[in-house]
Amino acid sequence: MGTMKSSKFSLLPILVGVLLVIGIVVYFAVADEQTYRDPYFGLTTEVPTNLDAERQAKYEAEVIDLTMQIETREAAGEYVLDVYFNRAADYQRLGKLRLAFEDFEKVVAGDSTNETAWNNMGDIRIDMGDIDGAEQYYKNSIREYPTEMSYTKLYKYYLEYRMDDRQNALEPLLLEAIKTVGPTPLLYVKLGRFYIEAGDRDKAVAAYRQAAVLDPDNEAIKEELREALAM
Numbered sequence: 216m217g218t219m220k221s222s223k224f225s226l227l228p229i230l231v232g233v234l235l236v237i238g239i240v241v242y243f244a245v246a247d248e249q250t251y252r253d254p255y256f257g258l259t260t261e262v263p264t265n266l267d268a269e270r271q272a273k274y275e276a277e278v279i280d281l282t283m284q285i286e287t288r289e290a291a292g293e294y295v296l297d298v299y300f301n302r303a304a305d306y307q308r309l310g311k312l313r314l315a316f317e318d319f320e321k322v323v324a325g326d327s328t329n330e331t332a333w334n335n336m337g338d339i340r341i342d343m344g345d346i347d348g349a350e351q352y353y354k355n356s357i358r359e360y361p362t363e364m365s366y367t368k369l370y371k372y373y374l375e376y377r378m379d380d381r382q383n384a385l386e387p388l389l390l391e392a393i394k395t396v397g398p399t400p401l402l403y404v405k406l407g408r409f410y411i412e413a414g415d416r417d418k419a420v421a422a423y424r425q426a427a428v429l430d431p432d433n434e435a436i437k438e439e440l441r442e443a444l445a446m
Contacts, residue, residue, distance in 0.1 A: 261310050261311055261312060261313075262310040262312060263310060264308065264310040266308070266309070270308075274305045274309050277301075277302075277305050278305050278306065281298050281301055281302040281305065282302065284298050285298050285302070296322050296325045296329075299318045299321045299322050300318070300319070300329070300331075300332060302318050303316075303318030303319045303322065303332070303335070304335070306318060307338075312339050312342055312343055316336060316339045316340075319332045319333075319339075320336070323336070323359075327355075327359045328359050328360040329360070330356040330360045330362060330364065333352050333353070333355045333356035333359065334356050334365065334368045336352040337349040337350070337353045337356075337368070337372070340352060346376050350369075350372065353368050353369040354369065356368065356369075357369060361392075361395045362396060363392065363396050363401065366389075366391075366395075366402070367401070370385065370389065370392075370405060373385055373388070385409050386409060389402055389405055389406045389409065390406070393406070399429065400426045400429045400430035400436060401426075403423070403425040403426035404422070404423070404426045404436060406422040407419045407420075407422035407423040407426065407439060408439075411443060411446075416443060416446045419443045419446075420440065420444055423436065423439055423440035423443050427440055
């Protein structure tokens, strides 16, 4: 009888060990799943800023005040998207990227036409190292509220971060912007610059001429047109 009792006791550490291993496996499985869902939030969620001590303190104080406003106004059932937007902007200035992104998410969930919030979310993804993922947020801005600014933001993104496929992306993007937003001098100038880079003089001249018609007193446009004609 004594031998059997000793045998049962010896199984207890083994059982505890098995349960511990199972727990560890489950923990890392959940962690892997969360990382898969949003790997870039698993990296740095804050970036260094160049704020001096005075501005740092100013924005931190604003965050505290805005947080109190949110809590008070939400308790009263009031509209608070503007307060979330302002707090997100302060978080972004402070380099607190996760908190800024989460507040901008609340903004676009309540007002999908807020192009600045979408574009700022794209900027945050870039700051967190998710260059490719940023594209969708800039596109969301165009889809929900197409303006010259929203198209320009995506245009700059392709220029700065998507060098390999910008030739295929920029021309249709600018032509879509002109069709959707309407012809503007800035859009035609960008189109002219694109054609200059692509080596298409005739299309560049045509684009600059359109820009000059829309803004006949703009000397900078006239100069770029003269340079295109001289090619």
